[in-house]
Amino acid sequence: MPNxxxxxxxxxxxxxxxxxxxxxxxxxSDEIVKAVDNVSFSVDSGKILGFAGESGCGxxxxxxxxxxxxxxxxxxxxxxxxDISTYEGSELLRFRSAAxxxxxxxxxxxNPRFTVFRTVxxxxxxxxxxxxxxREEKVHTALKRAELRPPEQFFAMYPHQLSGGQRQRVSxxxxxxxxxxxxxxxxxxxxxxxxxRAGVLKLFKRLTVSMEMAGVFISHDLSFLRHIxxxxxxxxxxxxxxxxxxxTIITTPTHPYARALLAGVSVPDPRVKGExxxxxxxxPSAKNIPPGCRFHPRCYLAQDRCRRDDPVLEKKASGAEVAxxxxx
Amino acid sequence: MSLLEIKNxxxxxxxxxxxxxxxxxxxxxxxxxNTLGLVGESGCGxxxxxxxxxxxxxxxGRIAEGKILFKGRNLVDLSMNEVRKYxxxxxxxxxxxxxxxxxxxxxxxxxxxxxxxxxxxxxxxxAGRRMAEVxxxxxxxxxxAKDYPHQFSGGMKQRAVIAMALMLExxxxxxxxxxxxxxxxxxxxxxxxxxxxxxxxxTAMILITHDIAVVAETCERMLVMYAGKVMEHAKTDDIFYxxxxxxxxxxxxxxxxxxxxxxxxxxxxxxxPQLINPPPGCRFSKRCPFVLPICREQEPILEEVGPEHFSACHRSADVxxxxxxxxxxxxxxxxxxx
Numbered sequence: 001m002p003n004x005x006x007x008x009x010x011x012x013x014x015x016x017x018x019x020x021x022x023x024x025x026x027x028x029s030d031e032i033v034k035a036v037d038n039v040s041f042s043v044d045s046g047k048i049l050g051f052a053g054e055s056g057c058g059x060x061x062x063x064x065x066x067x068x069x070x071x072x073x074x075x076x077x078x079x080x081x082x083d084i085s086t087y088e089g090s091e092l093l094r095f096r097s098a099a100x101x102x103x104x105x106x107x108x109x110x111n112p113r114f115t116v117f118r119t120v121x122x123x124x125x126x127x128x129x130x131x132x133x134x135r136e137e138k139v140h141t142a143l144k145r146a147e148l149r150p151p152e153q154f155f156a157m158y159p160h161q162l163s164g165g166q167r168q169r170v171s172x173x174x175x176x177x178x179x180x181x182x183x184x185x186x187x188x189x190x191x192x193x194x195x196x197r198a199g200v201l202k203l204f205k206r207l208t209v210s211m212e213m214a215g216v217f218i219s220h221d222l223s224f225l226r227h228i229x230x231x232x233x234x235x236x237x238x239x240x241x242x243x244x245x246x247x248t249i250i251t252t253p254t255h256p257y258a259r260a261l262l263a264g265v266s267v268p269d270p271r272v273k274g275e276x277x278x279x280x281x282x283x284p285s286a287k288n289i290p291p292g293c294r295f296h297p298r299c300y301l302a303q304d305r306c307r308r309d310d311p312v313l314e315k316k317a318s319g320a321e322v323a324x325x326x327x328x
Numbered sequence: 329m330s331l332l333e334i335k336n337x338x339x340x341x342x343x344x345x346x347x348x349x350x351x352x353x354x355x356x357x358x359x360x361x362n363t364l365g366l367v368g369e370s371g372c373g374x375x376x377x378x379x380x381x382x383x384x385x386x387x388x389g390r391i392a393e394g395k396i397l398f399k400g401r402n403l404v405d406l407s408m409n410e411v412r413k414y415x416x417x418x419x420x421x422x423x424x425x426x427x428x429x430x431x432x433x434x435x436x437x438x439x440x441x442x443x444x445x446x447x448x449x450x451x452x453x454x455a456g457r458r459m460a461e462v463x464x465x466x467x468x469x470x471x472x473a474k475d476y477p478h479q480f481s482g483g484m485k486q487r488a489v490i491a492m493a494l495m496l497e498x499x500x501x502x503x504x505x506x507x508x509x510x511x512x513x514x515x516x517x518x519x520x521x522x523x524x525x526x527x528x529x530x531t532a533m534i535l536i537t538h539d540i541a542v543v544a545e546t547c548e549r550m551l552v553m554y555a556g557k558v559m560e561h562a563k564t565d566d567i568f569y570x571x572x573x574x575x576x577x578x579x580x581x582x583x584x585x586x587x588x589x590x591x592x593x594x595x596x597x598x599x600x601p602q603l604i605n606p607p608p609g610c611r612f613s614k615r616c617p618f619v620l621p622i623c624r625e626q627e628p629i630l631e632e633v634g635p636e637h638f639s640a641c642h643r644s645a646d647v648x649x650x651x652x653x654x655x656x657x658x659x660x661x662x663x664x665x666x
Contacts, residue, residue: 198593223584264516266541
């Protein structure tokens with residue numbers, strides 16, 4: 001019986017860009033950026049859902065909404081059955097102890113003046129958990145789980161004494177010290193060197209399974225998603241345009257945008273000569289989303305209907321859910 | 329005669345903790361019209377080599393030994409005045425985060441024109457004509473020449489910087505991570521553009537990157553560096569299908585792909601050695617699962633292991649066994665984690 005940890009329904013996040021006092025004076029309204037525009041998905045415990053797409057597609061905003069670093073404009077976020085989308089104050093604090101996020105840059109997300117122990121212990125202090133010895137034990141366990149062994153050796157170290165991989169492992173230790181049920185990682189290995197990326201990716205996967213967390217993994221690099229995600233969602237201009245089993249989407253993408261994205265990934269094999277799909281133009285601004293299917297101005301399959309109607313996700317032949325009228 | 333010949337190059341950085349041997353005894357050459365991929369992780373010395381060729385090393389960096397021969401002339405001995413003549417004229421560089429290299433308060437087209445006029449006695453009209461040519465080469469519409477950099481997208485800025493490098497028709501372009509900061513589709517577009525340009529023009533290119541997939545796609549030859557040393561140097565196809573060096577094998581294991589069978593990724597545990605008083609022997613020995621006592625004592629030399637194929641490893645004779653074992657995850661497992 002799958003245990004759904006996080007269930008998101010029709011999630012929207014609009015940002016208003018103020019045009020300044022003069023425009024207001026003349027009655028001009030603010031511009032609206034639709035960063036996330038009607039997104040639904042769910043993640044079971046022990047599973048990882050990956051989000052891919054180009055910069056500005058809304059994947060990071062989606063991740064931040066899920067752990068309530070933003071308050072959604074509309075839509076519901078059910079965490080273990082309870083809607084947390086409008087939580088504030090102490091309720092929100094309690095939810096956050098169970099939902100954690102890991103960021104891209106381990107050089108910036110760790111306080112350079114905090115020792116490893118203080119960094120990892122801080123969430124326990126904020127949430128008032130345990131006494132000194134219990135906390136020490138929890139920090140010890142978290143570092144061990146993040147494969148920083150032996151943990152005691154790292155307690156008194158500062159971030160500048162650690163390698164990039166070790167820093168990211170400290171971020172992971174800090175995220176799991178509260179034993180959360182839900183973990184979001186935003187490009188956690190993009191800043192790391194090739195030879196150590198694999199280790200951090202696998203660690204994320206292993207922890208999600210062994211600690212029975214629901215995981216969300218955000219990356220622009222589809223080859224990373226392939227190695228750790230059970231399900232993958234591809235986003236374009238604030239919308240999921242294809243979602244389904246990772247291997248299905250990587251090997252047989254259906255949506256014309258997903259196909260172009262996959263064809264654009266360089267392959268570490270000089271004998272593979274992939275055919276590139278060149279798209280017209282560039283991603284439009286999220287301030288001004290095209291009518292109909294938002295991908296139609298760049299789409300090589302677009303017909304009249306695509307300019308008029310907005311497609312919703314439907315199950316297609318590959319088994320994935322795809323928002324497109326022109327493919328089966 | 330090769331277009332560029334680098335012989336026994338050693339580059340040292342003075343730091344407050346001592347002298348860092350950032351590039352140690354590196355030798356390679358690039359022929360006219362050829363492409364060479366320089367691959368390695370951060371701190372392996374690949375960008376330092378590029379800066380040395382352009383004579384752009386920071387004040388604490390110094391070419392301690394060796395030669396950089398460009399068309400037979402040793403660039404190491406040239407005065408700064410002479411350097412200015414070949415820099416951009418004959419060798420151009422597209423640097424890391426080149427997108428931020430454009431002047432934000434000058435029109436993009438003017439920046440290209442000025443770059444040309446700084447080097448050659450040409451009229452503004454003539455430079456303008458050349459600007460229109462290179463704009464077309466990189467696929468930018470000439471109407472956009474009047475725009476400022478902030479009106480360009482990331483991919484367009486990158487193409488503008490490539491256009492600038494092409495202005496003076498250099499014989500060698502050094503591209504340092506030209507696509508790293510770009511989105512997948514824009515990256516694909518730029519790679520296509522670079523490939524198209526190289527086939528049209530007779531320019532040679534050194535592509536510096538950590539991304540072996542980009543090299544697999546664009547370069548004829550490939551040089552794998554680790555901690556200031558050349559580990560392996562061969563045709564790109566040989567590096568992928570006939571690799572000799574354990575570091576090359578480790579790098580391939582760690583690199584994910586969206587094509588072919590999905591396989592387990594294997595990381596290399598540990599991290600690169602310090603470059604100030606590096607330990608004796610092979611610089612990869614601390615992380616290498618195939619290490620022998622000799623590896624910790626004696627530095628391996630870069631020897632020819634096949635036609636135009638060089639590898640620096642004491643165990644080149646055991647390559648068959650090493651290749652088989654390197655595919656197994658347990659080979660690379662070690663107690664200490666990076």
